[in-house]
Amino acid sequence: MSRPLLLLVIGLLALGLGWAAFFWKPATELADNTQPMQLAEAPQGGDFVLQSWQGPVALEDLRGKVVALYFGYTHCPDVCPVGLSYLSGALKQLSAEEVGQVQALFISVDPARDSPEHLKDYVEYFHPAVLGVTGSDEALTHVANLYGAAYYREEPEGSAMNYAVDHSANIYLIDRQGELKQTLAHGASSNDILKGLRELIGSPVPAS
DSSP: OOHHHHHHHHHHHHHHHHHHHHHOOOHHHHHHHSSOOOOOSSOOOOOOEEEETTEEEEGGGGTTSEEEEEEEOTTOSSHHHHHHHHHHHHHHTSOHHHHTTEEEEEEESOTTTOOHHHHHHHHHTTOTTEEEEBOOHHHHHHHHHHHTOOEEEOOOOSSTTOOOEEEOOOEEEEOTTSOEEEEEOTTOOHHHHHHHHHHHHTSOOOOO
16 A cells, blocks of 8 residues: 555544544433433342233232343334344244243333334234333333343434434343343344243242
């Protein structure tokens, strides 16, 4: 590479890095400006209550089942459909007896557009063992902090209902006693999810 061309490449790289340093903001900083939300340093899990089309859903009431949590929203263009497809792929590989011991929860962080009834239609497309739930901003912030999830809503463009929600996309696996046991990063395959579910399905059922 000639010296003038090399200098030009170095100059362009420096310009790009300078632009990124000036304009780029991490998700946690953006969250402070839109949706108050902080990523938990050490997710501990814990009980919560959210709303489904069937009424309130409390994690405490799901003792004895293995629970898979996934945060997202129905207007998500790509990340959520992919994550739910992988989760659905794992559920489809379980036997009917195993599926009866699992409850998957899709937690919508967009309650303004995702009513419980709308969530029902959306999640049942993927698998009947997935239940859509949502809640107030306060309730969603609480459960997201418990599990180390994060999200923020971008400013609407044009219509007040035309906006995107950036969010983390992990799958959280909870054992029969209600304890968070495993966090699977976005992109975990159906087989990875299946392995995690089966490990927890084989765990002891809590005494009643």
